[in-house]
Amino acid sequence: MTKVGVLVFPGSNCDRDCYDVIHQSFRQQVEFVWHQETQLKDFHAIILPGGFSYGDYLRCGAIARFSPVMKAVRQFADDGGLILGICNGFQILLEAGLLPGAMLRNRSLKFVCRQVHLRVENQDTPYTHRYRPQQVLKLPVAHGDGNYYVDAQTLARMKQNHQIVLRYCQSDGTVDEEANPNGSVENVAGVCNERRNVLGMMPHPERASESALGSQDGQSIFASLFSFMDGS
Amino acid sequence: MIQPTTPQDLISQQGLSREEYQRILTLLEREPNPLELGIFGVMWSEHCSYKSSRVHLKKLPTQGERVLQGPGENAGVVDLGNGLVAVFKMESHNHPSFIEPYQGAATGVGGILRDIFTMGARPVALLNSLRFGPLSFPRNRYLFDGVISGIAGYGNCIGVPTIGGEVYFHEIYNRNNLVNVLCLGIAGRDKIVKGRASGEGSPVLYVGSKTGRDGIHGATMASASFDEESETKRPMVQVGDPFTEKRLLEACLEVIDQDLILGMQDMGAGGLTCSASEMASKADMGMTLELSSVPLREDGMTPDEIMLSESQERMLLVPKPGREKEIRRIFEKWELDIATIGTVTSDGLLTVKERGNVVVQVPAKALTDEAPSYERPLAPPPYLDAIQSLNLDVLKEPKDFNEVLLALLSSPTIASKEWVYRQYDHMVQTNTIVLPGSDAAVVRIKGRDQALALTVDGNSLYCLLNPHMGAMIAVAEAARNLVCAGATPIALTDCLNFGNPEKPEVMWQFALAIEGIADACKRLGIPVVSGNVSFYNETNGIDIYPTPIIGMVGLMEPARPMTSWFKTSGDWIILLGDTKEELGGTEYLRQIFSNERGTPPFIELEKEVALHALCLSAIQSGLIKSAHDCSEGGLAVAIAESCVTSEDFTLGAEVSLANRSIRRDALLFGESQSRILVTVSEEHLSNFRRLADEHKVPLEVIGRVGGDRLRINLQDASSDRASCLIDLELDKIKATWRNAIPKALE
Numbered sequence: 009m010t011k012v013g014v015l016v017f018p019g020s021n022c023d024r025d026c027y028d029v030i031h032q033s034f035r036q037q038v039e040f041v042w043h044q045e046t047q048l049k050d051f052h053a054i055i056l057p058g059g060f061s062y063g064d065y066l067r068c069g070a071i072a073r074f075s076p077v078m079k080a081v082r083q084f085a086d087d088g089g090l091i092l093g094i095c096n097g098f099q100i101l102l103e104a105g106l107l108p109g110a111m112l113r114n115r116s117l118k119f120v121c122r123q124v125h126l127r128v129e130n131q132d133t134p135y136t137h138r139y140r141p142q143q144v145l146k147l148p149v150a151h152g153d154g155n156y157y158v159d160a161q162t163l164a165r166m167k168q169n170h171q172i173v174l175r176y177c178q179s180d181g182t183v184d185e186e187a188n189p190n191g192s193v194e195n196v197a198g199v200c201n202e203r204r205n206v207l208g209m210m211p212h213p214e215r216a217s218e219s220a221l222g223s224q225d226g227q228s229i230f231a232s233l234f235s236f237m238d239g240s
Numbered sequence: 241m242i243q244p245t246t247p248q249d250l251i252s253q254q255g256l257s258r259e260e261y262q263r264i265l266t267l268l269e270r271e272p273n274p275l276e277l278g279i280f281g282v283m284w285s286e287h288c289s290y291k292s293s294r295v296h297l298k299k300l301p302t303q304g305e306r307v308l309q310g311p312g313e314n315a316g317v318v319d320l321g322n323g324l325v326a327v328f329k330m331e332s333h334n335h336p337s338f339i340e341p342y343q344g345a346a347t348g349v350g351g352i353l354r355d356i357f358t359m360g361a362r363p364v365a366l367l368n369s370l371r372f373g374p375l376s377f378p379r380n381r382y383l384f385d386g387v388i389s390g391i392a393g394y395g396n397c398i399g400v401p402t403i404g405g406e407v408y409f410h411e412i413y414n415r416n417n418l419v420n421v422l423c424l425g426i427a428g429r430d431k432i433v434k435g436r437a438s439g440e441g442s443p444v445l446y447v448g449s450k451t452g453r454d455g456i457h458g459a460t461m462a463s464a465s466f467d468e469e470s471e472t473k474r475p476m477v478q479v480g481d482p483f484t485e486k487r488l489l490e491a492c493l494e495v496i497d498q499d500l501i502l503g504m505q506d507m508g509a510g511g512l513t514c515s516a517s518e519m520a521s522k523a524d525m526g527m528t529l530e531l532s533s534v535p536l537r538e539d540g541m542t543p544d545e546i547m548l549s550e551s552q553e554r555m556l557l558v559p560k561p562g563r564e565k566e567i568r569r570i571f572e573k574w575e576l577d578i579a580t581i582g583t584v585t586s587d588g589l590l591t592v593k594e595r596g597n598v599v600v601q602v603p604a605k606a607l608t609d610e611a612p613s614y615e616r617p618l619a620p621p622p623y624l625d626a627i628q629s630l631n632l633d634v635l636k637e638p639k640d641f642n643e644v645l646l647a648l649l650s651s652p653t654i655a656s657k658e659w660v661y662r663q664y665d666h667m668v669q670t671n672t673i674v675l676p677g678s679d680a681a682v683v684r685i686k687g688r689d690q691a692l693a694l695t696v697d698g699n700s701l702y703c704l705l706n707p708h709m710g711a712m713i714a715v716a717e718a719a720r721n722l723v724c725a726g727a728t729p730i731a732l733t734d735c736l737n738f739g740n741p742e743k744p745e746v747m748w749q750f751a752l753a754i755e756g757i758a759d760a761c762k763r764l765g766i767p768v769v770s771g772n773v774s775f776y777n778e779t780n781g782i783d784i785y786p787t788p789i790i791g792m793v794g795l796m797e798p799a800r801p802m803t804s805w806f807k808t809s810g811d812w813i814i815l816l817g818d819t820k821e822e823l824g825g826t827e828y829l830r831q832i833f834s835n836e837r838g839t840p841p842f843i844e845l846e847k848e849v850a851l852h853a854l855c856l857s858a859i860q861s862g863l864i865k866s867a868h869d870c871s872e873g874g875l876a877v878a879i880a881e882s883c884v885t886s887e888d889f890t891l892g893a894e895v896s897l898a899n900r901s902i903r904r905d906a907l908l909f910g911e912s913q914s915r916i917l918v919t920v921s922e923e924h925l926s927n928f929r930r931l932a933d934e935h936k937v938p939l940e941v942i943g944r945v946g947g948d949r950l951r952i953n954l955q956d957a958s959s960d961r962a963s964c965l966i967d968l969e970l971d972k973i974k975a976t977w978r979n980a981i982p983k984a985l986e
Contacts, residue, residue: 018575019483021399025670028686058668060397063483119392119663123887150396150665212667220673220684220799 010237011037013051017072022058029214043075053090056097068153069099091206098208107208109158115191121150127177130170134236135207138228144181145225147211154210156192174198254281267606275544282510289611292741293773296754304767314355316769318731327361328424330735330791332774336477337419341386346394346480352423354506357489360433360496361425368405368421369696369789373414375984392663397482402664404681409652415779420735422791435505437519437558437584444582448488448554452537454478484553487574494570500563507554513547515556517590520604526585531594535577619744630838637905641965648873655980674801680725682801691799693727700785701825702840707749711756716848718792723852724867726802726859727794734771739783741775749786763845802859804868805885809946817915821902827872828909843913854935863924870915876908878917884974895943895952
């Protein structure tokens, strides 16, 4: 059976939510990994959860990237391991240079918590292959710094490599400014690395994996991950 | 009798009266030294001692079959069955938030969170009740924005969802805004920890942040009125560090989970002084502290600075014998300071040493149980008769009710609070099954088919006009909100915000409000398990309106919540309860006529009880599709809100009201109590009617859901003719209601 590690930095606060979804909804093995750990070889996939690592008093994720575990995370990525960063986890992956780009304050300068719509731009990844191409999802965001930025040249290269995985859109799938909750460049909500084993996304799939929470559209992120690991 | 030699100005600087100083002399049988005097000043402050309120608070019913811990501990505890308990409390941070809105509100959240996890409960929900002056004043916009950001900044970071609340705007809060925060936590029944220092010889451990010079004398500040000098009190406001609190939370829950401690108490108002003396006093023990062992943020801090600092994110705990090492390991893992700063003694004394020299030695109980308690004089305000008289004949009904409805929907008190709750992470912990916006927010309890509904409520204008009635309505309406969500109310916490208690009319308001809460609680069967009193909400001699806020918790099993908005075209819209000609104290009179006179709506608790029984029974048997309390703005606002509150869609309504020989504006906008607006599908209509008959609740089928307009007609009794009172497009209603607060902030 595959085993997922959920990293816990001081200040992580969606660690238990990720754990619960994997454990309760998917009945898969999952363990917390304290940020002082130095090796991850027992795990088949790693999740960097949301939260405010080290309080995020500096730039989000800027301190967490120096945690001892991050060296092992880098090695894990280099070895082709699956790494999913959600919200603060995405910010940490950016700070660690495992994904291209950087995160700015939301355009509104306010924290924003609400359901948004997303369009699946690349369903050929370990995290999205259970979705239909261009499928529109409803997932919540909750962040103050989700305004994704990357320079034009890198963005062009990312597009060429299909590294833009999720974009903010209207409920009918139209990608426009009105649907952009934070000012992200070209409505980018989630990106992967060239090798596609590392995904960072601002929306929270773990908050949209049960009907009681108003949407189950996030479930397929985890379902994709597990079926990819099972090789099915 | 000892003749005091301490100068009077030193005594009054500590907020103590001459009589109180005399009482200290009697208790100590000597004069206190300046540090001891400062300690008495804090511990006997209104904020810490409840000296003006204690005699009244005794009247509140605090017993109930689910109550495991009533008032007196850090928070109340109620049984949820099968080994789980809910721990909750509401607290004010009014004064600090007015001086420094961001930090004042943030540390208010931090303080109430500590009250909950100190008891061994993991916080699962935050709510708040806020009062500001109108947003047309720049200062109020600054306060409003700062307070919301402060609540969001702290709650979001620590990862506890802020799931609901209420905001009212009124001129009376121009110079004294209110910030009340409620926190609820869940714990194992066998894990509850109390703030007691038992076990003679046990070490006293200090954990959390280092002690700094912030917040010194905060409790004394919170026990005084405001004037032009208040701005200079900014250094008395503490600074919050949610990251440290998050680590403190996890570390404390870890030591409790491993059963390593005898007692724990957070350092809130009154800092180290208050928690040490309370821990010792509650256990009938004493405590000796060595100040040179206290972790300090800066050099050269004096004993009184250390004793009275209100630096945040700090705790005192007493370990079980032999478990100190394990505790140390846990706090070190979370990179938090931990230091042994004292010992539990059996002499009943609070002894404070500085490098071995005794600088304070007073009986712990002298600071707590022996604090003065006053039966302050009461008198109805001289203006009461004047404000209670309302001559409706001079208030002509407006010609255009569409305009009135839009004006009410765009008043920030009634308008959508989306601008506020968007800034709160209300979903973290993945338990929130009814998001902010409905009558009550609902969090499920993972792993079982149970959920808790929470709400906060209070109407200060009602309380000004009739404190007893206003307070009863606050309890009844909070309960009604929970019932509309499908939950049975099980307990409440209160936050009693009043003016200067030394004024007889303020004490009269307070005493009557307590009686109102007590009467409603007894009749509705809801005990009070915790609470907080905030007096001296007075600036330049002007008191706020009496503002008792009720925070209430309801239990639902199974976890199938109801929401307030219309669901399906064709459903019948039904009004439960009686509509009378009650316009006194309404938002309608205030907004349209700038009139705040009259008597508030009359509440009959018998009718309220029947209404709740009907609504709960109908929800449990699946007969109704939506339920919404009729409150501020009356029936018309309740219907309009039901049309547009859903995140995903809007649904219109065609309503026809029978003429009741009351004013049309009272019919539309009056705030008669004990009314709920429900929708029922065709197939369940007759069953629902039968159920309402059984419960003897008056019912009127007033219309049907559907279309893209809200139309409200008045049926003339004598003829078949109907006149149209309201006819508006939903888009217009929704835009007006949703954009009002963002617009007011532009």
